[in-house]
Amino acid sequence: MNIGNVSEKSGLPAKTIRYYEDIGLVQPSRRENGYRDFAVQDLHKLAFLGRARSLGFSIEECRTLLSLYEDRERSSADVKAIAQSHLARVDQKIEELQALSATLRNLVVRCHGDDRPDCPIMDDLTGSDLAETQKYPAGTTY
Amino acid sequence: MNIGNVSEKSGLPAKTIRYYEDIGLVQPSRRENGYRDFAVQDLHKLAFLGRARSLGFSIEECRTLLSLYEDRERSSADVKAIAQSHLARVDQKIEELQALSATLRNLVVRCHGDDRPDCPIMDDLTGSDLAETQKYPAGTTY
DNA sequence: CTTGACCTTCCAGTAAGTGGAAGCCCTATA
DNA sequence: TATAGGGCTTCCACTTACTGGAAGGTCAAG
Numbered sequence: 001m002n003i004g005n006v007s008e009k010s011g012l013p014a015k016t017i018r019y020y021e022d023i024g025l026v027q028p029s030r031r032e033n034g035y036r037d038f039a040v041q042d043l044h045k046l047a048f049l050g051r052a053r054s055l056g057f058s059i060e061e062c063r064t065l066l067s068l069y070e071d072r073e074r075s076s077a078d079v080k081a082i083a084q085s086h087l088a089r090v091d092q093k094i095e096e097l098q099a100l101s102a103t104l105r106n107l108v109v110r111c112h113g114d115d116r117p118d119c120p121i122m123d124d125l126t127g128s129d130l131a132e133t134q135k136y137p138a139g140t141t142y
Numbered sequence: 143m144n145i146g147n148v149s150e151k152s153g154l155p156a157k158t159i160r161y162y163e164d165i166g167l168v169q170p171s172r173r174e175n176g177y178r179d180f181a182v183q184d185l186h187k188l189a190f191l192g193r194a195r196s197l198g199f200s201i202e203e204c205r206t207l208l209s210l211y212e213d214r215e216r217s218s219a220d221v222k223a224i225a226q227s228h229l230a231r232v233d234q235k236i237e238e239l240q241a242l243s244a245t246l247r248n249l250v251v252r253c254h255g256d257d258r259p260d261c262p263i264m265d266d267l268t269g270s271d272l273a274e275t276q277k278y279p280a281g282t283t284y
Numbered sequence: 285c286t287t288g289a290c291c292t293t294c295c296a297g298t299a300a301g302t303g304g305a306a307g308c309c310c311t312a313t314a
Numbered sequence: 315t316a317t318a319g320g321g322c323t324t325c326c327a328c329t330t331a332c333t334g335g336a337a338g339g340t341c342a343a344g
Binding site for chain 2: 044047048051052055056065068069071072073074075076077079080081083084086087090091093094097098100101103104105107108111112113114115116117118119121122124125126127
Binding site: 155157158161165175176177195200201 | 330331332333334339340341
């Protein structure tokens, strides 16, 4: 199979597939004319990678998952561990973004959004709602 | 003020401050010995940038916010627009991650996590829960 | 005079690709 | 048979927002 064919079937851009070869995730053979020649197994691997990436696994996690994928003796515990730590990262990120969202939303609703310069968002960014003494402790010189 | 001093006061690493100068966010003057010499206004700008970055605004948004910060005639509407579109992006990201989290969680709870190779997570990644005809439509040749 | 903390610049690397240029290869058609 | 097109190749640069490190100049203290 040529790369265009594999690209279409796997849903991955040809560029990405070449990149995956570069970093050793797939090793297609070559024809005499230099064209890559993908086996069905390569296509399966690439589809696997596409799905794993779409679930947010990092390339290095994908590499490990791929080796587990090819290991008939694997323990599901090893797979689960990777998924679990990824899930934890995702959930952590969600929490961070939710806190961020709350802060931003609060600023946005308090901003009039008119043609005057007064702006609680700017006030937050400039720290102008903090006491001067907190921003620049007494006795500070520059 | 030397960069170390500004770094400490703004909470930004010296490396980051130099980078911000590189991309034109601050323009400290130079002493005879080549050292950067930051004015109090520079410190304010850097603190502003630190806060804006911590709220997730991109560097380019920060650049715009900084110009609004320095514009006494600005409209709060301009500031609000930036914050609002950023908020929308954040909320969108949260939704994506929540969908992702749900999918991962579902896979994780269904995985026994023992020493056998059976694994719903792997099944998802390999698409083995899809009908073969869906994966490889009849008549497909490689 | 030396030591150590600061400061300087420049280069490289991060994650995971994406865009583009220059140049083969293959097939169909005029 | 010449040529046009589409597909394939490699290589380089760019993206975001820094971060690490090397090599070397500067400054104040002891």
